[in-house]
Amino acid sequence: MRILIQILVVAILAVAGIFAFQNRAELPLIGKYFAPPAQAQRGGGFPTPVDAVILQPGVLVDSVRVVGTARSNQSVAITSEIAGRIADMNISEGQQVQKGDVLVRFGSAEIAADLAGARSALKLAQQIYERGEATRRKGLTTEARTEELAQAVATAEAEVRQLEVRIGKFTLQAPFSGRLGFKQASLGALVQPGDPIVTLDDISVIKLDFDVPETALAALHPGQTVLARSSAYPDTPIEGVVSTIDTRVDPDTRSVTVRAEIDNAEGLLRPGMYLTVELVYGRTENALLAPEELVLVVDGGAFVFAVEDGKAVRSPVTLGRRRPGQVEILDGLEAGQTVITAGVQKVRPGAAVQVRNAPKGAES
Template sequence: MTRSKRIHTWLKITVVLLIIGVFALSALSFFFPKKRLSTEYSNGKETFTLEIINQGQVIEAEEKAIPVEVMRVQLSSTPDVVYLPSIIEANVDAMLSAEKGGRIVEIHVDRGDTVSKKQLLLQVDDRVWQANLKQASVAEENAARDFERIEKLIRSGAASQSDVDQADKFRIQTASVAEEARISIEQCQVKSPIDGVINDRFVEIGEYVQPGTPLFQVIDRATVRVVLQVPEKDVYAVKPGNRMRFTIAPLPDHSFEGEVTFVAAQADSRNNAFRTEITVDNRDGLLRPGMIAQVEFNRGTQENMVSLPMSAVLPSKGDHIVYVAKNDQAVRRRVQIEKLSAQNALISAGLEEGDQVIIEGNRKLTDGQHIIIIDMESSVQ
């Protein structure tokens, strides 16, 4: 058999085998139809129903609806309240310094002691001034007697007016020297200028001090000042006489109140804000200088605002989003947050009256996700 005949024979055999194979597959399909299996699986976020043919190929995946809870939006006016940080200061903060130089011979108080006005705190050695006072007092008495004697002599013509004037001048001089000695003795005694507390003491007994040496810091805690910086845009909303409330971190459930007693006439060049002081009665001693306070500042009202639970708001690439239920789908909306609190977010833009905001089940959603509403809470404002 020639080579060309052999090739022709193999081609015929191949064609016949192909035809037989096609008929065989058709018969198998007729007598053994493909079986379709149905199952469900979850990827951790959504649940899917799959239909699988007997060869293992996925031919259909049907997404199931995600159950969600929603709240209907109702726009409303909301009080525009902000909290401004502030610091508490003592109403009187006195730094006491030595007026006379000398050695400290007595210290009667220490840090934390409560003192009253004019109470003796410290004694500087005053023996030199005591000696000067004795000498000046004797001279003062002698000068006074001489003046009286010369006044009597002038009536009898035994003394001139010039003698009287000179005696009077000497009397005044000796009295001044004696008074200076008395003042110096008083200045050796350091007394409290106020009712208050010794916040600090800077010297020890036996030290030698010069005039101007710091001795004590005395503060008045019975009345304190809450000092805050009011922004330029809000300065006209606060005036002396206004009552303002504030809180402190150690007592978050306790609200304090005081009266605005000072608003700066000029803004601070560093922050363009106006120093404002609130005077507060602190006889119970709860407020301490140096504490940070949060002052409640009411700016008025804000229109068309929505308050949402924090669970409804999700972060997304630097923005904030919510999901709105529409036509059985979750629609992604970017919103603008005006203010945040521990439980709520105040929304100023991105939502409309009547929107159904998804508040539960939203963390599983994507834009356009099929949803089913299982609960609707009261309208949110």
Template sequence: MNGRFRCLALRLTSALCLLMLTCPLPLSAALADDPTPVIAARAELRQWSTPLEALGTLRADESVTLSATVTEIVSSVNFEDNARVKAGDLLIRLDDSEVQAELRAAQATRVERNNVLQRSAQLQARNLAPRADVEDNRARLQQIEAEIEAIRARLDDYHIKAPFDGMVGFRDISPGALVSPGMELVTLDKLDTMKLDFSVPAVHLSALQPGLSLAATTASYPESTFNGEVTSLGTRIDPVTRSIPVRASLSNTEQRLRPGMLMEVTLERQPRQALVLPEESLIASGNGQYVLAIDEANGHVVQRRPVTLGERRAGVVEITEGLQPGDLVVSHGVQQVREGDHVSVLGIDDDNIDVSELLRRSRAVPPKEDV
């Protein structure tokens, strides 16, 4: 029996050796050659600038407080709160009956003097009146015409009109009220375009110029950003704060902004085209940074490539050296791959991709097919 067992063991040992020589690689070794799934990002050129922050205050493009220039009773009020008005619209009419009477009397005098001039001219044409009478009558007619113009100018003081298109404020006056010179009657603001005034340290003067882009935000609309541009620079630098006043223009077609609002301003200095990457693509190495570039022409092999960084923004970073536009780098999965590894790209990380959803789907196990 012992001999038979020895023979059987020898045969099993030989079979195992033959199996080890002829069978394929183990599963773990086979999986080691499979490409590692990663999410990649392309180095792309974007409009870039160096930000400069400041605090500013909004002003209306045009703003005025209309007031009376005469002492008189209000005859009519032709607007309501926050009404939009056009240039020349009559807003408040003061009692002008006395001035209207003076105008009618002057107009009647003009008719009388014009008739006298016509009669004297006819007589002078037949040599029945001296030429001096004609000249005197013409001068009297011109005098009354000048008086009529003066009365009409006085009438404008009784008619409070809008000097430009805009929005009036609250109506705080009623018919029958007595107004006097200098009394404030109503405010009028042109809000389609807003002026934004702020100050910038004078050390940045060389980077400031009309036309420079900016973005402004306000606590009143925390989710909105209002874009504008610098329109003018102050002519003097404040000797105390060593800052220069700057004025910008913001579009306000939706009428959401109001004069007096506090705005947080970000000036876009030194506008340029910059090569940018998602910040998660970077790997720190001592005092430097590198990325894992993907060689698309050589089977998606990973190459370690040092890069030089410029400025950073929220989630992105400027690359000044080490990459070219269009280069593909690993953005998610940098800890799972090494230089020389082959990778498979699950997706390109950009503004349109949902990285968490893409990773979730990549981990999902496909359903088994029925046999």
């Protein structure tokens, strides 16, 4: 009998528990803790928690970041056009020289003697011609003889000019102002035509060559500013100006070579250095930018979920340019709208949502 009573009591408690759970929202004292939100009471279901941002207009900058190579403004290896022995060298490695400075002289005693002889011969030919011209005027010499003497003077003059040109090649001068590199020949060395003696670089201006995708070609023009950085000076941005854009696009890389010039008066840069180059070629004011993660693409169409009156609204959008983490919205949304960034996979059009964060502006 006692067992039957215990079973009956347990059954009554179980029924009471089920009834209390099903009607927990209406129970006094504790009902308020189980009451569903107003939307749920109206039949809309529990709101889905989401994160959101408020779209704000900003500035969209079009730029490319590539690697470029530094080159000298002018560069040459000083060589000889003749075979000769170095008699004098006015060279110090790393020396700054000016255009026209004498760098190397070759032994020229033999050709100097030839030039002196040629000049004496020219002087004698001129004297003979003058005497012949005087006698021709007196009628004592024929016209043909005078012409022969004039031809002899012209031949002597040509010989002198030829030797002067040759002896000029025995002296090497700086073709432009710049800094000398390492010497590759020594005093007394016998050099052959084309043998390098020393390098000369003008690095007062550095030419920076880099490749830009052809998609940016229409926006490129001389005068644009570039910012370059070197691993040698990572905290020092170096400004340059676009000077030339190549006339051809590389068919393999579909890129065009751009050359910028950098003032290198401080001598920080050296030819051959690799620099990271950033070129800004476009700027759009009041562009509407949104985080990439809020954009969903289905069947080739893009859409986002906006929040209106506490509900998720599916909004088709037209996308524009992209940059890391952001995409431009061309159509479908307006500045000031609240859009869902996290939790979009759980919402459906028209579903109630609850923004769990304090939305901030999504700007550029």
